[in-house]
Amino acid sequence: MARMHTRRRGSSDSDKPAADEPPEWSDVEEDAIEERVVELAEQGHSPSEIGLKLRDEGVQGTPVPNVKLATGKKVTEILEDNDAEPDFPEDLRNLMKRAVRLRDHMDENPGDHQNKRALQNTQSKIRRLVDYYRGDELDEDFTYSYEKAVQLL
Structure with missing residues (x-):
């Protein structure tokens, strides 16, 4: 993608590895992940910060490498379902x-x-x-x- 305010070309990004299901070592239940996402949102974290915290800290000590693979929903979708979405994008x-x-x-x-x-x-x-x-x-x-x-x- 080209730069918005310069005449330079953009750089290409690397792609995520193709995965259809979460890894075996991350066997956290969907409900626990959704509860943790809502809890972090109530503490004032943004959706990207929530994803980083789940990746680094995890739920009950087990990391969650990809919320969408584990739950079938994105972090923002989980927040919308639980009426915890932020005021502004x-x-x-x-x-x-x-x-x-x-x-x-x-x-x-x-x-x-x-x-x-x-x-x-x-x-x-x-x-x-x-x-x-x-x-x-x-x-x-x-x-x-x-x-x-x-x-x-």
């Missing part, structure tokens, strides 16, 4: 955090032109994502602004 939230951080940096360092450009690019990505999510996961009248982002985060 994770990618939009991360971009908003970045934009707030860049804006604070720009207030302290007004001559930093590289970060000014990075802020412009990040805000462009946010606007594009807001258009994508508007109506489904965001309100119809939602618009991005720095003040709103600070308030939400």
Whole structure:
């Protein structure tokens, strides 16, 4: 995939190994995994952090290498089923955090032109994502602004 804000080409990613079922050494029940996912979400972890915690810490000491193989559902689907999904999509939230951080940096360092450009690019990505999510996961009248982002985060 090509880069969004430069003229360079993208790099190819490696593929996950093809697997149809979880490994034999990870024999955790689906219900236990779903309970742990909801528990971690209630503690304030994002879906990607939940996946990392399940991979590293596991459920009852047994690691879960792939939630989808073990349960048949993605982490976000499990959260939706249990009404524990986050207010904002994770990618939009991360971009908003970045934009707030860049804006604070720009207030302290007004001559930093590289970060000014990075802020412009990040805000462009946010606007594009807001258009994508508007109506489904965001309100119809939602618009991005720095003040709103600070308030939400």
